Amino acid sequence: MNTKITFLTQLQILTKRLILRVVRRPLAELPNIFISAFFLFVYDGALGGVFGGSAAGTPFDFANGNFVNFILPVSIVSASVSGGASGIYLVEDIESGVFKRYQSMPISKWAIILAPMLVGALRVLIQASLIMIIGKIIGADPAVGSIGFLMVLSIAFLWGMGFAGYSVAAGVRSGSSQGAQAASFLFFPALFLAPTFVPREALRGWLSTASAYNPTTYVIEAMRAIMVEGWLNDVIFKGYLAAGTFAILTLTFAVLSARKATEKA
Amino acid sequence: MLAVEVKNIKKTFQSKQATVEAVKDVSFEVRKGEIFGLLGPNGAGKSTTILMLTTLLQVTGGSAKILGYDVSSQDKLVREKIGVALQDTGIDNLLTARELFFTTARLWGYSKEDSINRTNELLELVGLTEASERRVKTYSGGMKRRLDLGLSLVHSPEVLFLDEPTTGLDPGSRRVLWEEIKRLRDGGVTVILTTQYLEEADELADRIAIIDNGLVVAEGTSDELKASIGGDVITFAFDSDSDLKLALNVITEGVQDKNLIRITVEDGARKIPQYVNQLTEKNIEISSVSASKPTLDDVFLKVTGYRLEGSDNKETNVEKVED
Ligand SMILES: Nc1ncnc2c1ncn2[C@@H]1O[C@H](COP(=O)(O)OP(=O)(O)OP(=O)(O)O)[C@@H](O)[C@H]1O
């Protein structure tokens, strides 16, 4: 008969259920992966000719002859925004009443909150890996060697978890899935108020200032160091630090918000 | 021991805009193995009461015990004992009924194998075996309600809370669900259900509490409630408004309901001629008159001052009687 199950089993069952939901809606996965891949192709097509191999010996040779290496981090960062789905998953369950049903059962509320975050994380890993594979096919080749792919993926993962936490907090606080969805548009300014197309030294005026305060800058720079330059340890470290700090901050924020939301009225 | 013991329970919602006393003072007791009906119009406080009893809402005042466990201080124990089907069905539309039962059984701690068996049992019980591989999105309203009921039964709860289990169902589907609920009761489950349908309370509930405006205004078996009115109900019908108005002056204790006037008296049938004489003396034309035993409808009218409208009307269930 029924016995008490552990927290981990609960988490596993709830995560499986969410994955089933994701699989049932494959089209929902397309926009973000499409935009990310689109960035890669379009920017490489448009700018690769100028800043790629033919830039060798000119002041524009910041891509070290391989513009795919230079632009891939932008696509990866864009792909990692898919972690923002976590908030949407959670709020959908709140809106449909599924959340209430779970609350009426002896299930840990942490398992209920953590499951969508895990699925968001999984989504980031899959989308970022896909972009990475596309990048490799069209010529990406990390300066630090193949381990660079894993390093970039791990930064993307932290960054994606940051978005997952942010979206959960935004979703729970706004109480609607539109709220969670709208909040994920933050990624636009975050992505473009950064050294997206050229190195930071080439940015001018306010954009240069804004990008210095934008954590995305350090994430992209770290990935670029890995892809283009090689072992620039302090730059790489700053990227991990920026992504890690962002993740810790937003996850804390998410947990606090979710705790408030699960408190009885 | 009582299955449910509610003592002066109270819920006040406080927000910046307003303070709402959703439940002002509700007390009732439910014995083990009975169906208890909370009958009341929209906004009466039924759902709020259910949410407090199922530990989903903090109690503002008073106390409630389920099988002896306090809903505030022993909420975990309460949750293990109860099954809940809320008014806003919490069903995952993207999954199939089979997947939902399986997931729920696993969450209740059944092993994979037991979960599969339990799933099959419950699918059979609520008549969804054939549709079990279909996504819930494609289910009819009645099927969703049955699924919802089934999901609340996965762990064989001793006490079952159903918030408006049949709202929005056609009469046939409603009967199917009634039979289901009675079978559960006969199997020993205590059922607390809310309804805004008089005939549902009448037909299904062993005992009824009428709740209005956050207060219990009457409680008892359907027969007790009807008997509490005392006597019979005489109903006069009138074709013209002017006759109706004049008649109200004659039958001063009468209560108007559309083109009808009702009056509750002892020995109704025998008193009809006397009233008819009085009315015809004043040249008031009566289109029909009848005497009947009081219905739950009459009880409702007496304790709340207005009539709860028939089950086919979902838009406005409450009709205020002008006084
Ligand atoms: N979270 C809330 N905040 C403020 N007011 C609330 C809240 N929930 C319910 N109310 C109010 O409390 C009152 C009772 O609501 P409740 O949902 O318990 O009624 P009900 O009897 O279930 O009605 P229905 O038949 O429409 O389901 C209503 O006036 C409602 O507006």
Ligand SMILES: [Mg+2]
């Ligand atoms: Mg209700």
